[in-house]
Amino acid sequence: MIVRELYTNAFEATLESGLRILVEEVPQSRSVSAGVWIRGGSREDPEGLSGLAHFIEHLAFKGSATRDAKAISYEMDAVGGHLNAATAKESTFYYADLPSDGLATAMALLADLALHPRFDPSDIDLERNVILEEIRGHEDDPEQTAYDLFSQDVWQGQHPFARSVVGNRTAIESVGAADVLAFHRALYQPDNMVVVVCGGIDAKQVIRIAEDVFHTEPVQAVPVPTRTAPVFQPGVHHHKRPTGMSHIYIGTDAPIASHDDRIPLEVANSILGDGTSSRLFLNIREKRGLAYAVSSYVNSFSDGGIWLTYAGVAPENTSTVIALIRSEFERMLSEPIPQDELDLAKAKLRGHLILGLESNDHLASRLANAFLQHRNIQSPDDLLARLDAVTCKSAHAALATYLQLERISITTVGSAK
Structure with missing residues (x-):
């Protein structure tokens, strides 16, 4: 493992798997913010599957092999924290804000969400309906609709930046288990992720916890999708x-x-x-x-x-x-x-x-x-x-x-x- 100081109270560590850990100690704080970021957002959605990155973010909260959705909520509530996630154009991230003494629990939950989602077919069908309702709400927001249309205009509908993060109804209705598994395997790799923890914690403690909960067995490498730079269109x-x-x-x-x-x-x-x-x-x-x-x-x-x-x-x-x-x-x-x-x-x-x-x-x-x-x-x-x-x-x-x-x-x- 390699550890280096970025600046005062900030450190970077690289685990054997290639996973990066970034820590900023804030000694006066009694709380902590912890998250795992994946270098993969809506711009990585495959052609015809707009909204897949966002779909997977939703599915992660349905449970893993060891925790169901209820257990995830209960464990976070038990340490007085808040757990959430978001999908952006270039990343997907899962994060928790909580008192510092609950960090080990939060990091275990974050690792489970990112690395071990169960992706049960019944969960996919159930969450599909939730996302379709989210899209309807999205379409009812005039300012958001205007931004989506502007994105289509300025990127000419060809670049992934032209797509809405939440996707469209046709794409979401066609998402299957194989699509979900393939996307997760390609993007949710240790060397394509970064774990960040900031607050009233000790960097050495964070790294020890990360080595434990983010441990992954070696898997066959899957090429991360390449990106094409956007071209602005007046x-x-x-x-x-x-x-x-x-x-x-x-x-x-x-x-x-x-x-x-x-x-x-x-x-x-x-x-x-x-x-x-x-x-x-x-x-x-x-x-x-x-x-x-x-x-x-x-x-x-x-x-x-x-x-x-x-x-x-x-x-x-x-x-x-x-x-x-x-x-x-x-x-x-x-x-x-x-x-x-x-x-x-x-x-x-x-x-x-x-x-x-x-x-x-x-x-x-x-x-x-x-x-x-x-x-x-x-x-x-x-x-x-x-x-x-x-x-x-x-x-x-x-x-x-x-x-x-x-x-x-x-x-x-x-x-x-």
Whole structure:
């Protein structure tokens, strides 16, 4: 086993199986957040089986060879913890938040969920109905539907990023036991997973527990599916829907998670549309009252990224708000960034980062995502130093690189075009 220090109180260990363990000790904490992340999300769903990664996440909670669903719930409740899971575009993760003295129980449960689900055919049929209801609820959410349609437009329906994480009815109805077993065997391999534990614990103790509960017998290697980088497609699209509000998504390219431009672009984005002091909020909501929700954010993946602006408006204001957003884009590009706006944006981002350090589950997510996306885990101090180093010039250079007005994609969903 190999153990190395990442930074003060943070460690990485590699078990003989290839499983990575990341630990951040928080001595003042009396609780812990523990999770297992799999480098496999909806982008790994096979063609025609959209939603399979999410389906497997659901099935894991139905039980294993040694625990049924009731036992899983009871054991977690007995240590005063909370157990849950989620599927994203690039990962699936199972996590628990609990008092520190229940860690061994939590890690045993997490190992069972990830490595030993029973996948009983009757469970598959039962959970299929649950997921179909989830899809119906998903379809009834206009903002979520708008985002899914935007994803299809911007990735042209060809890349896995164009698919909804929860899948579609046709795909879910066709999922069989063989599909579930094949996907689990391919993705839920020790060297394609990472266990992360943060909080009031000792790293050596965590590693000892992990060696015990995440022990796996050697199995024949199955190739992990290769990924194809997404290609951003500009365009203008309208989807007519009987909604009371018009949903606007405007996107452009953004850097991958590990790129040096990411933090300068985050600063530029904070000026544009992050929070109530941002230009979009002040100009469109506060000054004109044309939207309740208007914001922008950067979403970076392991091999691609997108810079998104969203607004929800009355249908008759759709064209006006799109024009105002575009005007703010043009202003960002044509004018230097004022020092006072830069300082405010950096203060906001610095605050977000520091406040996140007070949350064990935030610490765990930060470590896991950094590891899965680019295998480069930076200390909070290093990230703060990179943020402090952003200047008006570097933030403007980053936004000019990615905010190209001839290469934006606009999707509107609602009754008015």
